[in-house]
Amino acid sequence: MPRKATQATTEPPARPRPCADPDCRGRHAPRERVALAVSICEGRGERMTAFRRRILELLWESGRPTGAYELIEAVERGESRRVGPPTVYRALEFLMAQGLVSRIESLNAYVPCAHPERDHDCLFFICRGCRASVELEDPRIGGLLAEDAALLGFVATRRTVEVEGMCARCAEAAPA
Amino acid sequence: MPRKATQATTEPPARPRPCADPDCRGRHAPRERVALAVSICEGRGERMTAFRRRILELLWESGRPTGAYELIEAVERGESRRVGPPTVYRALEFLMAQGLVSRIESLNAYVPCAHPERDHDCLFFICRGCRASVELEDPRIGGLLAEDAALLGFVATRRTVEVEGMCARCAEAAPA
DNA sequence: GGCATAAAAGCAATGTTATAACATTTCTAA
DNA sequence: TTAGAAATGTTATAACATTGCTTTTATGCC
Numbered sequence: 001m002p003r004k005a006t007q008a009t010t011e012p013p014a015r016p017r018p019c020a021d022p023d024c025r026g027r028h029a030p031r032e033r034v035a036l037a038v039s040i041c042e043g044r045g046e047r048m049t050a051f052r053r054r055i056l057e058l059l060w061e062s063g064r065p066t067g068a069y070e071l072i073e074a075v076e077r078g079e080s081r082r083v084g085p086p087t088v089y090r091a092l093e094f095l096m097a098q099g100l101v102s103r104i105e106s107l108n109a110y111v112p113c114a115h116p117e118r119d120h121d122c123l124f125f126i127c128r129g130c131r132a133s134v135e136l137e138d139p140r141i142g143g144l145l146a147e148d149a150a151l152l153g154f155v156a157t158r159r160t161v162e163v164e165g166m167c168a169r170c171a172e173a174a175p176a
Numbered sequence: 177m178p179r180k181a182t183q184a185t186t187e188p189p190a191r192p193r194p195c196a197d198p199d200c201r202g203r204h205a206p207r208e209r210v211a212l213a214v215s216i217c218e219g220r221g222e223r224m225t226a227f228r229r230r231i232l233e234l235l236w237e238s239g240r241p242t243g244a245y246e247l248i249e250a251v252e253r254g255e256s257r258r259v260g261p262p263t264v265y266r267a268l269e270f271l272m273a274q275g276l277v278s279r280i281e282s283l284n285a286y287v288p289c290a291h292p293e294r295d296h297d298c299l300f301f302i303c304r305g306c307r308a309s310v311e312l313e314d315p316r317i318g319g320l321l322a323e324d325a326a327l328l329g330f331v332a333t334r335r336t337v338e339v340e341g342m343c344a345r346c347a348e349a350a351p352a
Numbered sequence: 353g354g355c356a357t358a359a360a361a362g363c364a365a366t367g368t369t370a371t372a373a374c375a376t377t378t379c380t381a382a
Numbered sequence: 383t384t385a386g387a388a389a390t391g392t393t394a395t396a397a398c399a400t401t402g403c404t405t406t407t408a409t410g411c412c
Contacts, residue, residue, distance in 0.1 A: 047379090049389070068369070087390060089370065094389095105281035106336050108369060108398095123321075125330045134328060141320050145299075145339055148314055153344030154301045160282050160338040163321055168329030223408085225360070244398070260363060265399065267361095284369095284398060 028114060030060030037100045040116055046098060054078075055091040056100060056112060064132045065109035068092065104133060106162050111135070123161045129170025204290060206236035213276045216292055222274060230254075231267040232276060232288060240308045241285035244268065280309060282338050287311065299337045305346025 034057050041048040058074050059066055068088050075083045092110055095101035100116045103109070104124055113120055114135045121142045125134045141161060149156045166174075210233050217224040234250045235242055244264050251259045268286055271277035276292045279285070280300055289296055290311045297318045301310045317337060325332045342350075 047388080051390075082391090084390090084392060085370065086372085086392085090390075105338070106334075123324065125325065125328055125332075127330075128333075134330075136324055136328070138320060138324055141317060144314060144316050144320070145337075148299065148312055149301065149339060149341070152301060152310060152312070153347070154303075154310075154339070154341055155347045156301075156339045156341040157304075158340040160336060160340075161321075162281070162336040163325060163330070163332045164334040164336075165325070165330055165332040171329070171331045223359080225408095227361075258363090260361090261399065262363080262401085263361060270360095 028060075030057060033060055033112065033114075037098075037116060040100070041098060044098070046094075051087070052091045052094055055088065056095055059101060059110060059112040064130070065104045065107050065111045065126070067107075067109045071110075102135075104162060105160050106164060121159065123163070125163045125165070125167070127167035127170050128164060129166050129174060132167065134167070204236075206233060209236055209288065209290075213274075213292060216276070217274060220274070222270075227263070228267045228270055231264065232271055235277060235286060235288040240306070241280045241283050241287045241302070243283075243285045247286075278311075280338060281336050282340060297335065299339070301339045301341070301343070303343035303346050304340060305342050305350060308343065310343070 034053065037056055038048050038053065054075060055071060058071055062070075062074075068085065071088050071092075072083050072085065075088070092101060092103075096103060096110075098116070099120060100113055101110050102113050102122060102124070104111060104126065107126065111124070111133055113122065115137070118137075121137060121139065123136045123138055123141060125136065127133070142159065145156065145159055148154075165171075210229065213232055214224050214229065230251060231247060234247055238246075238250075244261065247264050247268075248259050248261065251264070268277060268279075272279060272286075274292070275296060276289055277286050278289050278296075278298060278300075280287060280302065283302065287300070287309055289298065291313070294313075297313060297315065299312045299314055299317060301312065303309070318335065321332065321335055324330075341347075
């Protein structure tokens with residue numbers, strides 16, 4: 001019998017598995033990553049509601065940093081109902097608090113975190129050509145920032161490291 | 177005959193001098209830094225107009241990252257006239273293009289660049305307590321980012337490195 | 353000086369991103 | 383089942399930024 005086409009809620013998720021490749025750059029199957037996020041929340045006693053999950057799915061499906069208002073439109077397209085900005089911002093806030101989503105400050109946009117299972121400390125390369133972003137982990141950067149912070153007596157709580165430019169493909173396509 | 181009292185234009189600037197202290201963290205006298213900026217523009221044949229200069233002065237005088245609309249208010253207070261957002265944004269754009277001002281992405285705010293005379297590559301520590309920011313240079317970070325970028329075949333054009341937290345003073349005042 | 357040109361600034365409207373304040377619904381546990 | 387807490391809905395507005403077009407100002411040339 002056909003399933004209710006409201007939201008992806010009950011389908012048994014693809015089995016989450018940790019990604020062992022340190023250089024995978026976030027190339028993961030959305031469904032699997034969302035399932036992983038769900039299981040992470042379960043383990044923490046946090047509530048991954050249908051709406052929060054929907055936002056996370058949309059981010060994974062988008063494939064590039066996505067603005068809050070784009071998410072609103074996407075939800076509305078999918079469900080033929082109105083969604084106010086606070087609803088989406090609250091979902092993003094939750095997802096960020098859980099380390100499942102990161103905000104790209106220089107774009108006012110959001111990306112799903114490729115490795116929520118690791119305690120992440122990410123670094124983003126943002127392409128001006130295709131508007132995609134690549135997430136990388138480089139613990140050395142965090143180390144230097146910690147060192148500099150210590151020098152200043154500064155207690156760091158959040159780090160933003162973003163590099164803008166052109167990815168290999170776009171740089172080749174439009175050399176200038 | 178008295179000059180038109182429009183804007184600060186002709187007062188002989190404090191003699192600019194380069195800052196040799198690599199750890200000075202931007203603790204400079206506003207007038208001296210503005211004078212340095214003026215001389216840098218002269219050297220490049222760029223036009224440091226009265227308005228652009230005023231914006232730079234206000235940023236130096238503010239002592240912390242300052243939003244575009246705060247700048248608008250400050251200009252209006254000083255000159256009893258209306259200033260539209262585009263006017264201020266254009267001035268900021270010019271100052272950023274000249275490397276005299278940086279944008280703090282995580283605050284949507286602007287800070288004067290402490291060392292425009294050096295080809296800068298800055299790193300900001302932003303205090304949630306006093307809302308001040310400290311600019312630091314750490315060439316090692318740029319090195320690692322360049323290395324990572326090369327690994328990806330990514331051509332970098334701009335870097336944003338921001339650390340949020342509590343400065344030594346505020347952390348002491350409000351431990352928690 | 354007078355004039356042509358280009359850069360900068362003024363101005364009005366609007367676009368984009370984010371939050372405040374308060375009402376309602378839904379979930380959970382006793 | 384019902385009270386309380388968490389989540390979401392709704393309306394309005396705050397905060398940040400840009401577009402398009404006009405006017406002013408600076409600069410170079412005659």
